[in-house]
Amino acid sequence: MATVVPVKQGAEARLLDIDFGGRPAFAKQRFKKAYRHPVLDERLTARRVTQEARTMLRLRRAGIDAPALFLLDTANSIIYVERIEGDTVRDVLRGGVDDAQFEAIARAIGADLAKIHDMDLIHGDLTTSNMMLRHGTRKLVWIDFGLSYTSTLAEDKGVDLYVLERAIQSTHPNQAKAMVRHAGRAWRGTLLTPWNKFDGIIRQYTADSKNAQPVIRKFEEVRLRGRKRTAFG
């Protein structure tokens, strides 16, 4: 490990660009939380690091792209993974994509998420910063599985979808406004807004998942609860 370049220091983890035996790698170290009981903290941190590694391996085995795991250092809560040469979906969308590009990304997300959920895996932190597109191929790669867990429940999968919908809406407020402006008119064209862009994800998910119906029902339920809370809370 020759070069070590700190990339980012967040609230939960320190991220480093490193060289892992000649391969571009990414190290993620979770730190201790001073406010948490040390024993509890150690256990939670260890669980997140292990879960992150386990999910990554499970996904790759199932043919879903995630960084390759190089090393898991549980004693120091560090995970060493392949560094993806690419951009987060968040940055790609922010940079501006046309409707066809968005549709392709949405379909890729929906297709992969259907597979992930059919394995009874819940991502737990579905934001557009936790998906990347590889440079060149523009293929979707999933990252950040520290909050992932296994569950067969439609509700857990529905919440995963809901969190993602909220994340997409909050990163693209301008497009959301455009939708509201047009909503009053009898617009029948192919107006692509975050709503029907997200529908692209749902459409693909519904087509691909073996268990889509109850999940989508739960997703709509959770979404409705969320709106009521915003409207009346």
Ligand SMILES: Nc1ncnc2c1ncn2[C@@H]1O[C@H](COP(=O)(O)OP(=O)(O)OP(=O)(O)O)[C@@H](O)[C@H]1O
């Ligand atoms: N394997 C990787 N290769 C390249 N970049 C990565 C990789 N993993 C993460 N990143 C970049 O670092 C960012 C943060 O990583 P990650 O999501 O794993 O950690 P985090 O602590 O959850 O941070 P965040 O606060 O963004 O959620 C990602 O959004 C991405 O831009």
Ligand SMILES: [Mg+2]
């Ligand atoms: Mg993240």
